[in-house]
Amino acid sequence: MDVAKLSGNAIRIKSKNASLVIDPTKETGKTEANCVVKLNNNPNFSDAKIEGSRISITGPGEYEVGGIKVSVLNMDGNLIARIDAESIKLLVGRGEAMEKVQDKVEDSDILVVDANEKFKYSELTSLDPKLVLAYGEMAEELGKSLGKSGSEKTHKFSTTAVKLPSEMQFIHLA
Secondary structure, three states: OEEEEOOOOOEEEEOOOOEEEEOOEOOOOOEEOOEEEOOOOOOOEOOOOEEOOOEEEOOOEEEEEOOEEEEEEEEOOEEEEEEEEOOEEEEEEEHHHHOOOOOOOOOOOEEEEEOOOOOOHHHHHHHOOOEEEEEOOOHHHHHHHOOOOOOEEEOEEEOOHHHOOOOOEEEEEO
């Protein structure tokens, strides 16, 4: 499975059988995906350059695309996505939405956090992730608060279920 930062706050999650683009904007370059997921109310949202998309997810519900299960929850106006693919459980969304989700989802292997605003960073540890992939203006600060200063910066991260670390790691998607 690959998780890549495209542009702005757009993220692509790609499994062996399908891919999702989350929160593409007008600045997002041409890319291929089976599904577009809109979690944030960004006025620049645009899926015009996403090729091959069969479905656009814009609200809460249960979905399946190419073997990827997507559950979208509404956390006080912020949408958050639970994605199950290749035996890996990802939780994707804004940091402030993740603060409120502990009781609503089981533990996740990977948190993909849009850290554009301050939130209670310590709340992420209660979700017991193996990996925290963060992007946005506050990503570096988030890493420091989790005790992971000087973390690796990359635009794309790849892993499999058997390669997930036993202790939490932090990756800054830049």
